[in-house]
Amino acid sequence: MNGPQLDPGDVAALFDRARLRMARELRGLTQVQLAREVGSITAASVSQFENGHSRPATSTLRRLAVALRVPPSFFAAPARPPAQHQLNGFFRSLRSTSPRDRQQALAYVHLARELALELEKHVVLPDLNLPRYPIGEGEPCQSADIEQAAARVRDHWNVSRGPVQDVVRLLEINGTVVVRFRVSIEKVDAFCVDFPDRPVVALGADKGLRDRSRFDAAHELGHLVLHGLRGETRDKGTESQAHEFAAAFLMPAEDIRPELPERLDWPALLHLKARWHVSLAALLVRAKTLGVMSEHAFAQGWKALSVRGWRKVEPGPLGNPEVPVLLQRALELMETTGLSFADFINHSGLPEDDIRTLLGRDISERPRVEF
Known part of the structure; x- marks a missing residue:
């Protein structure tokens, strides 16, 4: 069995931008629509998260997980080649x-x-x-x-x-x-x-x-x-x-x-x-x-x-x-x-x-x- 789920701080440290894009596209949302769903970020922020120019804070990750209906741990990079x-x-x-x-x-x-x-x-x-x-x-x-x-x-x-x-x-x-x-x-x-x-x-x-x-x-x-x-x-x-x-x-x-x-x-x-x-x-x-x-x-x-x-x-x-x-x-x-x-x-x-x-x-x- 795998180890216990990562806590939100660890997920933020291991944030995988590809996972954010995958979750957004699973829901059929644009970056603008996702920003609107989250409410506290802009489409530019979503773009920066997805292109690797910045990482979301732990609190933002929680809101992204709720908006995209995925567990917060989904955003952590898997231990395998992308x-x-x-x-x-x-x-x-x-x-x-x-x-x-x-x-x-x-x-x-x-x-x-x-x-x-x-x-x-x-x-x-x-x-x-x-x-x-x-x-x-x-x-x-x-x-x-x-x-x-x-x-x-x-x-x-x-x-x-x-x-x-x-x-x-x-x-x-x-x-x-x-x-x-x-x-x-x-x-x-x-x-x-x-x-x-x-x-x-x-x-x-x-x-x-x-x-x-x-x-x-x-x-x-x-x-x-x-x-x-x-x-x-x-x-x-x-x-x-x-x-x-x-x-x-x-x-x-x-x-x-x-x-x-x-x-x-x-x-x-x-x-x-x-x-x-x-x-x-x-x-x-x-x-x-x-x-x-x-x-x-x-x-x-x-x-x-x-x-x-x-x-x-x-x-x-x-x-x-x-x-x-x-x-x-x-x-x-x-x-x-x-x-x-x-x-x-x-x-x-x-x-x-x-x-x-x-x-x-x-x-x-x-x-x-x-x-």
Whole structure:
């Protein structure tokens, strides 16, 4: 067990400006709004605290903790390397996503990393086993390169031929943290942050479709495998590459090519959707990409998806999305050692309500009967 909580004077001495920014962004507040909430400081003071030019007094720290709904000990620097250089992540739809929403979502992902690192003090998490096949920035990229990268990842992870049983579980088994949460953030789709110790993949909880959620998870895996080593790049090219990777990872060419119909055959496509747990739209694109379906047949199918409203809600629902379990199971294992969740929260200094948000939103699947 960790030692007792720090007293306020010690927290002031160990003040970590990154923790203040994280707490503020968790609440979706600007520096001006936080100053207004606290009441006795200015936005300039908040800025100075966050950029390291000054430190808050003990009394100010108490008021900041109340305003931000975190324990005062949250502001103390953790005894590990900071992750300040990993602030951006791979986001989609940047034009429709406000900076405030992105910052709030990123703060939750940073908190997920903090939770994982705190848990590792008490339990052993899976080692990070993430193969990297980077695509050089500015260099031409062939689809064959991405197909090969996806095949190499499957081979590295000993994934047998055919459909991937559970993409989220596969990521977690190989040391990547996956979270699925609702924090009232609009227009933030799935994204990832490539922390060197524990990459985190965040999946939107509002997309309750198993097929699309699996594709999201494979898409973020594509970013980590292809682009992670060169930092965060947000453009149509990298998004297209991650999409190609996801399709190749979920539907390997040599396995699915013989099963795809040459003509538009909805019953056959629905059968493949149920077998591979991918969307009709993804199957159509894959059939065209692999040269099985002609451009004309694909165009007919794509138009039909739109006309019938299947671009939003497809027939053949596959059930609930895959559920991340790594953090929840790590906590349960920790409790078997005699350390309660309440004691863990108390000694870690992490904000309990936010940790419950990260964990509680993961449990969206119907209970499974175990024999």
